[in-house]
Amino acid sequence: MSGQPGSPRTVRVILPYHLRTLARVGAEVTLEVADPVTVRTVLDALEARYPMLCGTIRDHGTHQRRPFLRFFACEQDLSHDSPDAPLPETVAAGTEPLIILGAIAGGVA
């Protein structure tokens, strides 16, 4: 069930390893996010709590997702959805986490 617009929801976010070490947090953080809960509002809350993550998930200026990052939730890839699309209610309710992860990318080393 959705909350009242503007009322805070408790959202769980799972960060990739390198962003956990940068922010000095564990695998999962919980954030108070004002309704509606979207990728944009979750990232706004995440960056407000952990300013060192600014620019690491989305561009400072355009807020475009960095190309090698993905947003998953409820076994769906939400990376290409609008950042203003409401996240699934289970994410907004804190039942399921929003997963931010680095895309699989092979490399030379």
Place this chain on the structure above:
Amino acid sequence: MSKVRVLVGTHKGAFILTSDGKRKQWEVNGPLFAGWEMYHLKGSPVDPDRLYASQTSGWFGQTIQRSDDGGATWTPVGNKFTYQGATGTHQWYDGTPHPWEFKRVWHLEPSLTDPDVVYAGVEDAALFRSADSGATWEELASLRCHETGPQWQPGAGGMGLHTIILDPSNPERMYIAISAAGAFRTDDGGKNWKPINKGLVSPIMPNPTAEVGHCVHHVAMHRSRPGVLFMQKHWDVMRSDNAGESWQEVSGNLPTDFGFAIDVHAHEPETVYVVPIKSDSEHFPLEGKLRVYRSRTGGNEWEPLTKGLPQEDCYVNVLRDAMSVDSLDECGVYFGTTGGQVYASSDAGDTWAPIVRDLPAVFSVEVQTLT
């Protein structure tokens, strides 16, 4: 008792190597920022405990770290590098116009007088300055907006501003170098920039003596003679005795004059070091022999330094920011390789020994002499 601290940036983290003034026993601390590409770390000359580090990743972009305790602890600071005004275009590899896009910080150069001031050379080529210990960054945009900017083109490794040299005798004068645009100088604190590439000859360019477009790999200066510059270009080792107004080739008897790194002895301004690399097609030492070459005559006459360095089956590279010197009485010379070795010489290059042998590929080596 003097100490030496070597700041090593690698493909997968940073390492801090410390020793006393004898430079025989080393303590290795790291990896710091494990898994991240650490392009460059450098300490403030006025506050050696103030360190800046460029931490970058293809996934997560750019972060700048600052330490106020000599590298024991670090704090992420500002990472917002925004080009000022209209972004404009430079040439892409195929010659078409391409908009400037920030990718990463290649080099950090702390001020000679103020530990809170630091310059950042970035890809795509531009120069930024922070006056608040890295919290915020402002572009010195007149460099990128130079009238020749639309002609600049990336080298194979990207269009990075990799060299920043601050003139200790003139706070308004600064030198920078870009691959592959060339070298530039400002005499008014970054308001105006002048290409300083006369005398450079680059047959890989349509006009080999053009004002810009040269792939300058690195430039070095001795602080007692800030008007004398030494350059390792794509091919050719060059020297200027007039603050870059003109250059003369001093490759002399080098077996190959391709290379990346170049540095100057701490106490002998005519003693210069390079690491010759076979060619632009084969980025490894000639004949599998890792040799530093030293000139005690400011170029032209070079001697190979081989004692303690592998003289067979060695196919590493030494990148542009991966050589440095300390300022102890007997000058120490240091360099890192893409094979993960960091070599040190405590006798100005006569003999060498590895400090560490198996780090990730080394991007940068900077040395602090601590008293």
